[in-house]
Amino acid sequence: MKQLFPEGALETLSCMCLPIMNIKAPDMPYADRVVMIGDAGSTRLYKDGIGAAYFMAKSAAKTVVMHGVGKEDFREYYMPDYKSLKTDNLFGSFLFWFTDLFREYGFMTSAMLRVVKKESENSPGQNKILSSILWDMFTGNERYKDVFYRAIKPELIFKMTSSTLRQLFGGWYAKR
Numbered sequence: 743m744k745q746l747f748p749e750g751a752l753e754t755l756s757c758m759c760l761p762i763m764n765i766k767a768p769d770m771p772y773a774d775r776v777v778m779i780g781d782a783g784s785t786r787l788y789k790d791g792i793g794a795a796y797f798m799a800k801s802a803a804k805t806v807v808m809h810g811v812g813k814e815d816f817r818e819y820y821m822p823d824y825k826s827l828k829t830d831n832l833f834g835s836f837l838f839w840f841t842d843l844f845r846e847y848g849f850m851t852s853a854m855l856r857v858v859k860k861e862s863e864n865s866p867g868q869n870k871i872l873s874s875i876l877w878d879m880f881t882g883n884e885r886y887k888d889v890f891y892r893a894i895k896p897e898l899i900f901k902m903t904s905s906t907l908r909q910l911f912g913g914w915y916a917k918r
Contacts, residue, residue, distance in 0.1 A: 748776065779798045853908070874892070
């Protein structure tokens with residue numbers, strides 16, 4: 743395979759193949775006449791490898807057809823989409839870290855489940871912020887950046903804080 747690549751191309755590429763799944767993208771996904779797509783490049787964190795590969799392949803094809811196959815062409819026209827995907831994964835990393843934090847502590851898990859249960863009891867037209875956030879995180883329906891901005895809404899922060907305090911101190915009050 744090395745013979746098929748342009749001379750010097752493999753020295754400038756940084757490959758980041760992992761045995762289980764790609765969770766970190768290489769900093770340099772292109773060279774002259776070469777561009778990394780799919781798991782060799784960047785994919786959505788824990789999700790949607792086919793959709794991300796399609797998005798990046800479309801960006802690469804558009805660059806090639808409209809602008810050229812040179813390193814500078816990929817830097818100018820392919821790289822913004824690539825960086826957008828990498829940035830979205832940073833939001834995803836934070837969201838999954840935060841979700842893991844809730845899962846690690848039982849009282850926080852119970853508080854989160856209490857909010858989801860209360861949302862499920864609401865009428866269909868009412869806000870189900872946490873339920874939709876969890877759905878979108880685990881299905882990959884939305885970009886992580888959009889999910890993050892919904893997660894920091896004051897309404898949700900209030901619901902979660904209130905539920906967590908009830909979970910922490912509710913039992914104490916019941917014993918008195």
